[in-house]
Amino acid sequence: MCIICFTKALGHVFKTYLTASYNFEARSWPVDFRWDEAGDKGSSPGHKAASQTTAREDFLGLASRERPRTAQCNYLRKMKQLPRQLVCYLVAHSFGRWLLYPGSLYLIQKALLPLLVKGQARLLEEFHGKRAKLMARDGNKIDTMFVDRRKSSGLEEEQQGKQLVICCEGNMGFYEVGCLFTPLEAGYSALGWNHPGYAGSTGLPFPQNDANAVDVVIQYATCRLGFQVQDIVLYGWSLGGYTATWAAKTYPELGALVLDATFDDLLPLALKVMPKSWNKLVVQTVRQHFDLNVAEQLCSYPGPVLLIRRTQDEVTTTHMSSTNQQADIRSNRSNKLLLQLLKHRYPEVLSREGEAVVCHWLQASSPSQEEALCRCFKVDDDWCVSKLRSYKSCLGGEDSFPWRVGKELTPRRRQQLALFLARKHMKNVEATHWSLLLPNEFQMPWKL
Helix, strand or coil: CHHHHHHHHHHHHHHHHHHHHHHHHHHHCCCCEEEHEEEEEEHHHHHHHHHHHHCCHHHCCCCCCHHHHHHHHHHHHHHHHHHHHHHHHHHHHHHHHHHHHHHHHHHHHHHHHHHHCCCCCCCCHHHEEEEEEEECCCCCEEEEEEEECCCCHHHHHHHHCCCEEEEEEECCCCCCCCCCCHHHHCCCCEEEECCCCCCCCCCCHHHHHHHHHHHHHHHHHHHCCCCHHHHHEEEEEECHHHHHHHHHHHCCCCEEEECCCCCCCHHHHHHCCCCHHHHHHHHHHHHHHHHCCCCHHCCCCCEEEEEEECCCCCEECCCEEECCCCCHHHHHHHHHHHHHHHHHHHHCCHHHHHHHHHHHHCCCCCCCHHHHHHHCCCCCCCHHHHHHHHHHHHCCCCCCCCCCCCCCHHHHHHHHHHHHHHHHEEECCCCCCCCCCCCHHHHCCCCC
């Protein structure tokens, strides 16, 4: 009896040891898919446009065709800037990266290892997930997990399962315990991946490396998993909004984009947490090494978009309320993201009157306040949909933005249309930044 118990205990310990060291094992696995296996799809114009100019080309100005005297002045100017650029480089590649991507730190990953192991086991055993290693164009190995729901039993579940949600985690997110579970439990097929340097993924987490990673993930989904590009939905949470919008900009034919608790630009949030005496250094470091221009990339995507704003988000807000010391919803950077998106797509509607009423709507702290404002302006959903569809039919059914709809409307009508569009592109969720979105709160964006 004792021998049997000892054997079982030894087997349990051995199994636990193997499971706990899954990161080490994953790094020795062969690569399942390479970025260049996609053929012509691997060299999209969007990816080339997103490539960063090397530091040597930027320093020497090799691409410039200026006169010798002007080139000499630029050379001297760049020589004077060299010390500050070196400082920015050192800051970005040390604690700057650690602050922006804390999940890449060894100690944090070591502390989270039990949770990662548990999440990994649940995805493999309960959801029958398929783990794969992908090689990005920069040589980084990206750890992924795919759960296929295309053969669900129910008709509604089967339709949802035909859509693949690619999840882009935040700076402390891992697919083992992150936002992957939200669309998964909502019935969609889901594909998660870890940032370079996170858990089973190799490399260092910098914006361009993240872009390379999500690029090969999309190629893997279309070329190996068999999904059509229009059936893929990008879901970006927090910092993952950067990679999600980069992918949407690069692959504009993607089906939809959902951004949860993200921001328009990293710089205001970086300035919030750093000492004011460091402002110049922070600005230059962010712009040179961590220029996460989410709003700019979002405006380059023509498909359906849903922004999820957390009403108690303490991370993406820049100010705290003076009354209760909670996050001030008026300073949530998702507000700027919505305004820039609507201004780009519907510039005539978001004129002075339209922008003012949307800003007023963004200050509402509860659904009842939002509805009260819409009733006050007598927003007629049927009229708004009819107006937009009529304009779209004149364009031949295309979604090429910007639209000039609303130019002939009265200021009151433009305000009604602006409120309608704001409600369709943004959803408020009463939650903090770090809580996972509930499955019933995850939905596909509105489509005209």
